[in-house]
Amino acid sequence: MTARRLILLLAILVTTVVVPARAQQPLRSPDVIFVPTPQEVVDAMLKLAKVTKNDVIYDLGSGDGRIPITAAKTYGARGVGIDIDPQRIKEATENLKTAGVGDRVKFLNQDLFTTDISEATVVTLYLLPSLNVKLIPKLNKELKPGTRIVSHAFDMSADGTERKPRETLNVNGRTVYFWTIPIQ
Numbered sequence: 313m314t315a316r317r318l319i320l321l322l323a324i325l326v327t328t329v330v331v332p333a334r335a336q337q338p339l340r341s342p343d344v345i346f347v348p349t350p351q352e353v354v355d356a357m358l359k360l361a362k363v364t365k366n367d368v369i370y371d372l373g374s375g376d377g378r379i380p381i382t383a384a385k386t387y388g389a390r391g392v393g394i395d396i397d398p399q400r401i402k403e404a405t406e407n408l409k410t411a412g413v414g415d416r417v418k419f420l421n422q423d424l425f426t427t428d429i430s431e432a433t434v435v436t437l438y439l440l441p442s443l444n445v446k447l448i449p450k451l452n453k454e455l456k457p458g459t460r461i462v463s464h465a466f467d468m469s470a471d472g473t474e475r476k477p478r479e480t481l482n483v484n485g486r487t488v489y490f491w492t493i494p495i496q
Contacts, residue, residue: 340396340423342396342397343373343439343440343443344373344439344440344443346375346376346397346400347375347438348375348376348378349375349378349379349438349464350483350486351378351382352483352484353464353483353486353488354378354379354382355382355386356481356483356488357379357436357462357464357488358379358382358383358386358387358434358436358462360462360479360481360488360490361434361436361460361462361490362460363383363386363387363389363434364387364388364389365387365388365389366389366433367383367387367389367390367433367434368389368390368391368392368431368432368433368434369383369389369390369391369392369432369433369434369435369436370391370392370393370394370429370431370432370434370435370436371391371392371393371394371435371436372394372424372429372435372436372437372439372447373394373395373396373424373437373438373439374393374394374395374400374404374419375393375395375400375403375404375438376400376403376404376407377393377403377404377405377407377408377417377419378407379391379393379436380392380393380417380419381404381407381408381411381413381417383417383434384411384413384416384417385411385412385413388416389416389434390416390417391416391417391418392417392418392419392420392431392432393417393418393419393420394419394420394422394424394427394429395419395420395421395422395424396421396422396423396424397421398421401419401420401421404419405419424447425446425447425450428454429450429451429454429455430454430455430456432455432459433456433459433460434459434460434461434462435451435455435459435460435461435462436461436462436463436464437461437462437463437464437466438463438464438465438466439463439466440466440470441466441467441468441469441470442470442471444463444466444467444468444470445468445469445470445471445473448468448475448495451493451495452493452494452495455493456493457492457493457494458492458493459492459493460490460491460492461490461491461492461493461495462488462489462490463488463489463491464486464487464488465486465487465488466489467489468489468491468495475491475495475496477489477490477491478490478491478492
């Protein structure tokens, strides 16, 4: 082997070993920053939605995964968390390993506006009001009538149209909203 080839081979090896792998970037810029839902609010959301072992919970913008994990641990439900940020998916997956309900919950690094959510019987949200409104056509199109929608902190009236929730709940100063499909 010539000296030139040896130097080239060493350069390739050093570059491969020394250059760290780049962290996976979000599919696009997230619409909101991650702020975890307090556990007492998670519990209230799932109780308000009357979650059972027969439900499939879709958490849109699932962050660290606490809502689908709690639904599986507490109620035996199946859960799907969808988040655009791979770092959140990594955290949720680690939390899932610790929780021991990996057979009932999965996390998808996808865009909640393009992911098929038609399997859901309950959808949970902690998104800005404008995003909730933007989701209404998707929710009404993909979900069966009677599917339960629960939102932490934000309603669905950002466009000026009043969409009265079936119920609201105050959890230590935090509001939880509850609708069913179709949302008018």
